[in-house]
Amino acid sequence: MKLNELSPGEGGTIIRIIAGDQKLKRRLRDMGIVKGETLVLEKVAPLGDPIEIRVKGYKLSLRKREAEQIEIEKLNKEAL
Amino acid sequence: MKELIIAFAGNPNVGKTALINSLSGAKLKIGNWPGVTVEKKEAELTYNGVKIKLVDLPGIYSLSPYTIEEKIARDFLLEEKIDAIINVIDATNLERNLYLTSQLLDLEIPTVIALNMWDEFEDKGYRLDIEKFEQAINAKVITTVATKGKGVNKLLKAIISTSEKQNKPNFLKLSQKIEESIEELINYIPEDFQLPKRWTALKLLEKDEYFYERMEKKDLLGKLPREEIIDDVRKRLEKYFGEDIGTLIPEERYGGVNSIVKNVLRRPVERKRELTEILDSIFLNRMLGIPIFLLLLYLVFLFTFNGSGPFIDWTDGFINGYIGKWTGIILSKSPPWLTSLIVDGIIGGVGLVLSFVPLMFFLYFFLALLEESGYMARVAFVMDKLMKGIGLHGKSFVPMVIGFGCNVPAIYATRALEDEKARKITALLIPYMSCGARLPIYALFTAVFFRHGQAGVVLSLYVFGIAVAVIVGLILKKAVFKGKAEEFLMELPPYRVPTLKMIWSSMWLRTRAFVIKAGTIIFITMIFLWALINIPYGAPPEKTILGVTARTIAPIFKPAGFGDKWQAVAALIPGTIAKEAVVGALGQAYGAGEEEEGKEEKSSFWEDSIDQIKGFFVAIWESLKSLATWKSSIFEMEVEESPLLKKIKNAFTPLSSYSYMVFTLLWIPCIVTLGAIYQEFGWGILGFSILLTTLVPYIASTLVFSIGKFLGF
Numbered sequence: 001m002k003l004n005e006l007s008p009g010e011g012g013t014i015i016r017i018i019a020g021d022q023k024l025k026r027r028l029r030d031m032g033i034v035k036g037e038t039l040v041l042e043k044v045a046p047l048g049d050p051i052e053i054r055v056k057g058y059k060l061s062l063r064k065r066e067a068e069q070i071e072i073e074k075l076n077k078e079a080l
Numbered sequence: 081m082k083e084l085i086i087a088f089a090g091n092p093n094v095g096k097t098a099l100i101n102s103l104s105g106a107k108l109k110i111g112n113w114p115g116v117t118v119e120k121k122e123a124e125l126t127y128n129g130v131k132i133k134l135v136d137l138p139g140i141y142s143l144s145p146y147t148i149e150e151k152i153a154r155d156f157l158l159e160e161k162i163d164a165i166i167n168v169i170d171a172t173n174l175e176r177n178l179y180l181t182s183q184l185l186d187l188e189i190p191t192v193i194a195l196n197m198w199d200e201f202e203d204k205g206y207r208l209d210i211e212k213f214e215q216a217i218n219a220k221v222i223t224t225v226a227t228k229g230k231g232v233n234k235l236l237k238a239i240i241s242t243s244e245k246q247n248k249p250n251f252l253k254l255s256q257k258i259e260e261s262i263e264e265l266i267n268y269i270p271e272d273f274q275l276p277k278r279w280t281a282l283k284l285l286e287k288d289e290y291f292y293e294r295m296e297k298k299d300l301l302g303k304l305p306r307e308e309i310i311d312d313v314r315k316r317l318e319k320y321f322g323e324d325i326g327t328l329i330p331e332e333r334y335g336g337v338n339s340i341v342k343n344v345l346r347r348p349v350e351r352k353r354e355l356t357e358i359l360d361s362i363f364l365n366r367m368l369g370i371p372i373f374l375l376l377l378y379l380v381f382l383f384t385f386n387g388s389g390p391f392i393d394w395t396d397g398f399i400n401g402y403i404g405k406w407t408g409i410i411l412s413k414s415p416p417w418l419t420s421l422i423v424d425g426i427i428g429g430v431g432l433v434l435s436f437v438p439l440m441f442f443l444y445f446f447l448a449l450l451e452e453s454g455y456m457a458r459v460a461f462v463m464d465k466l467m468k469g470i471g472l473h474g475k476s477f478v479p480m481v482i483g484f485g486c487n488v489p490a491i492y493a494t495r496a497l498e499d500e501k502a503r504k505i506t507a508l509l510i511p512y513m514s515c516g517a518r519l520p521i522y523a524l525f526t527a528v529f530f531r532h533g534q535a536g537v538v539l540s541l542y543v544f545g546i547a548v549a550v551i552v553g554l555i556l557k558k559a560v561f562k563g564k565a566e567e568f569l570m571e572l573p574p575y576r577v578p579t580l581k582m583i584w585s586s587m588w589l590r591t592r593a594f595v596i597k598a599g600t601i602i603f604i605t606m607i608f609l610w611a612l613i614n615i616p617y618g619a620p621p622e623k624t625i626l627g628v629t630a631r632t633i634a635p636i637f638k639p640a641g642f643g644d645k646w647q648a649v650a651a652l653i654p655g656t657i658a659k660e661a662v663v664g665a666l667g668q669a670y671g672a673g674e675e676e677e678g679k680e681e682k683s684s685f686w687e688d689s690i691d692q693i694k695g696f697f698v699a700i701w702e703s704l705k706s707l708a709t710w711k712s713s714i715f716e717m718e719v720e721e722s723p724l725l726k727k728i729k730n731a732f733t734p735l736s737s738y739s740y741m742v743f744t745l746l747w748i749p750c751i752v753t754l755g756a757i758y759q760e761f762g763w764g765i766l767g768f769s770i771l772l773t774t775l776v777p778y779i780a781s782t783l784v785f786s787i788g789k790f791l792g793f
Binding site: 015018021023024025026027028029030031032033034037042043044045046047048049050052056057058059060061062063066 | 141143144174176326331364366367369461464567568570
């Protein structure tokens, strides 16, 4: 599933970045969105976009359009 | 004397500036990096007879050249002669910070690691084996608490010894297979190549476009291995890992970081619910997030303008009323034109610049508070969706709202935006926010033509300005600042209590920069305008350069409904000194003169001086008092009955007066705003802004007048 399909409090393991856009891909990687990493969706902004995730021990916000490009495997709450 | 050049590199919000401040005893200087609007901070100090220059590189997450900040940092590190890099790291966020470190180590420049925020790190129960860490990267690691000046002396010693010894750090190893490929490529790079070889090999593998661009510029392409060789190595790698190189290298780097972190870091067993999470559950709350932001913004707006108001009045009175008056008296024997040039032109110009200093101080105080506490990032998060439609950023909302008080600080408030494109668009739209100085104009015209429903008409002008900003924003996004909007990838840093030292340093540095850089251009323009209005000296308004010009060009404004009134056209020019000057200029042009101030009270220089000092303390008291009131005085209007009202009643119709108000609303805000735009963005954007604030008001007021006439007004 994709990152934007998570609800607050849910998380998953990053599988891959779908984006064809090399620049976006690179920026996401630089920010710690790498394969095998666990992330948690922390919050959705009051107007529905962007979202906030926790990854690599820090908080990152990104728009849903970018979140759609991140494929993840959902994890059980206990595993987070 | 020998001079060491030390570059401070690190992620945003890790305390680089605070560290430089502590090291140098707060002797920071700010400017811009050449050619861009990214802030450049530097400081110099002397230690044991060695001169040390500390350069604060922009905060970055990576050396990949996808943002201006990354390019600046990379160019500086590779192309300047640097004696050492101080890599400042937020110890509480080791993993992501070390990702940049792994790239810095590849540059083969002597490096010192400053593990900042060490107190927080220990409080959270983390442990770190510093010795092991130092061995792994062959560089000194110093723990610091920049805000409290802890570890600063040790860091200074490490800087000196590291730059003297010039020992290169170890790089972070990637996996075997990649290291082999790097070795293979290094073999093809000539022995005397100017750039670090491992780094070059990696850039070649990554097909880094910016790297090739720079190589071409330096005529080094010929020295690089042949394209086929690189392609071959890359393809083998991609095949082996089943990943493209753009994915592979960052993942490998994080892998390298992980293995170091695993070796040296011990995490606490239990993760506490941190203060940041508690605060975010309030500030980012789906119901409360926006109302809380609007409330905070209102308070910033209120305190900035109410708090600085009394000081602005005092400064204005001090320069124009006191210095100006007494200079006039001293010069009473010289020709009147010279006195006018000195008093109205020169002293008036200086006064204009200085009267903004209190406003800058207050604005920068609150901006620094929002920035340093970490709240500004939340603003972007909360407001982003609303602003991105017109090519703006969530953070654009703050400068826009400040613009309703005054456009000048609003331009400076765009500093909070990292996205260059969004920052420029925001600055170009700010002049359409109706600032406080435009109110006297509305007050005058609405008092004549819209006695009933005055407030409604004024409100409609505010809305008109916003609507124009939205439309112009859309056009700019589609036509000028084309291309894909930058992605919104933003860290939400932990909330931190800002230190007064940091806030003070930010206020002081930036206000000084305003006075020097913007002040110069404002001052020159002021003298130019003085000449327009006063030459030939003593002539009636219609015979001055301004009057003659206005009478010539007035017909251009026919479609807007005030082409037959050269006085209205002429008044626009003094209006660029400060918008409210339009009212006085109209009075003069219509010969309705303000009643001569005539009865100036006779007082001695001594009495005047004491009055000024008293006045200053009154201003402090008034400022404190106004901070306690919750009502903004900036939206209050007052009009005195005057002969001018009658003249205007005869000259304008309700429709042409509305058209004129629209024009003054959208027209060049004032030369101080222009000075600010020049300081922040340079000539290009300044020219574009002048174009936009000339063309747009003309089109808008023409439309208003034509549509109004068609509808039978």
